[in-house]
Amino acid sequence: MALKGSQTPKQQEYQRRVQQNKPKPSVIRNVIVAFIVGGAICVVGQVALNFFSSLGLSSKEAAAPTAVVMVTLGAVLTGLGWYDELGKFAGAGSAVPITGFANSIVSPALEFKREGFILGVGARMFVVAGPVLVYGTLTAVLLGFVYWLVHGGVIQL
C-alpha cells in the first residue's frame, strides 16, 4: 500500500478531493502585508545605513554596522517574544529581511537552552538557519568561481 509512485486510484482520488477543497491562504492579503512589513523593516535598515553614512563611513563600510543593528533588533524582538507574533502576521515580510535570519537563529537557541549549552544551544542553534548558511555559502563560492573564470581572464568572452 501507499508506496512511493504506486498510488492506488482510491488514494489519488482522495488526494484530488483534498486539493480541491482545501482552505487556501489569502495570497493577496499575504502579499500586501508582507510588502508593507518587509518594506517597513527595510526603512529601519535604511535609517541605520544613512546614520552610519552620516558619520563619514562609505556606503559599503556602513553596511556592516547596519547589519549588526538589524540582527540585534531581530534577536531582541525574538527574546521579547514579539518576532513570532510579527511573523504570524507578516509571513515572508518578516522572514526574508536579515531580522528574520536573526530570529531563525535566536529562536532555537532560546528553545533548546534547557538541553544545555553544548547539546542544546550549540547543537541546535542552526537547525533552521543551517541550510541557508550551507547553501548560501556554496552559492557564493560557485558564483565567485564563475566570476574568477570570467574576470580573472581564464575565459575570454
Place this chain on the structure above:
Amino acid sequence: MVSAWRGDTAMKEKKVGKQTYLFNQPLPILSTAGVVGKKEGEGPLGTYFDEVINDPLYGEKSWEMGESKMVQRAIDLALTKANTTYGNLDFMFGGDLLNQIIAASFAARHVPIPFFGLFGACSTFSEALALAGIALDGDFASQVLVTASSHYQTAERQFRYPTELGVQRKPTAHWTVTGAAAVIIGKGTSGVVLTGITVGQVIDMGIKDVNDMGSAMAPAAIDTIRQHFEDTGRGPEYYDVIITGDLGSFGKSLTANILAEAGYDIDKNYTDCGVLIFNPEQDTHVGGSGCACSAVVFANYFYPQLVQGVYRRILLVSTGALLSPTSYQQGESIPAIAHAVVIETL
C-alpha cells in the same frame, strides 16, 4: 492445576463483525478529570474544565515536565472524584505525543500501579479506553486508570519549529491542545458505561502535508465509523452524538461528506473535539489537536452531559496521525488511525 481453557466461545460472543467488540459487563466510568492550559481556558469550553493552568511550565523547569505534572494533577483529581485510591486500581493505560511518551511514563513514576505506556498519537485516549475495556471485561482488572496528555510547546518543538520562530501557519494547520485528562473505569451495573469498541486499522491515503493533519486522519475516522456501523448494524441515528477527536473543521467536513456518499448521513449529530475547543477568533485555524484534545473535551464536556442525561449514547472516535519528524523528513506519507468507543447511560 488451572481450570480448563474455555476455548474461543467467549471471544466470539464479544466480537461483532470484523473489528467491533461489545462488552459483556457494564463498565461504568467512575470519574473523569481534565486540566488545560491558558488558551484552552479562554476557549468556548473554558468554564467546563476542572482546572486552567496558566503557566505552560506549571512550575517545572521544562515544558515536558510541566506536561507530565499536568498528567499527575489530572490523576489526583480523578482519584478524589471517584473516591478511590491506588490500592483499588489494577492498571494505568496512558500516553502522549512526546518521544518515548515521557509525559505519561514520567507521571507514572508517581503512580504505584502497573503501567501500560501507549502511543497512538492523538488517538491515544480512545486506544487507552479500548484497552481498559478489554482488561476489565476480560476480568483482568476491576478498576483501571486511563490518561492522555499533550502540550502546545512540547509538540511544536518536537514536530515543527521552535516556538519563537516567526512563521505563518497554513490555513489547514491545527493548534495542539495543552492539557491532560484522567479517567477511572470500574465494574458495576449502572451509570455512564463503556459498552463497546471498534478498533481501527492504520489507513494511509498518501497525504504528505504535515500542515494538514485533518486530511491525513479523516480517512481513518471514516473507515472506523463505517466499520462500526457495518459490524453492529447500527446507523448514525443510534447515537445522540458522534464525536471525532481532532480532525478540525476541514477534516470534519471531509469525513461528513465522504460518509454521506457511503450512505451514512452523520451530519446532524456529528461534532469534532478540535472544532469545539477553540473559537475561530483564537487564531487556531482548523482547530485543536493532540491527545489531550479528545481527552479533556470528553472528560469535562461530554462526560458530565452523559451523567446529567443530556446525551444517552455517544460514539467517541479519537483520531491519530502516526508520523514522526524522521518519517516526514524522509518524504513518507502520513498513516493515520482512529479507534471508536461506545459510551452509554444505563
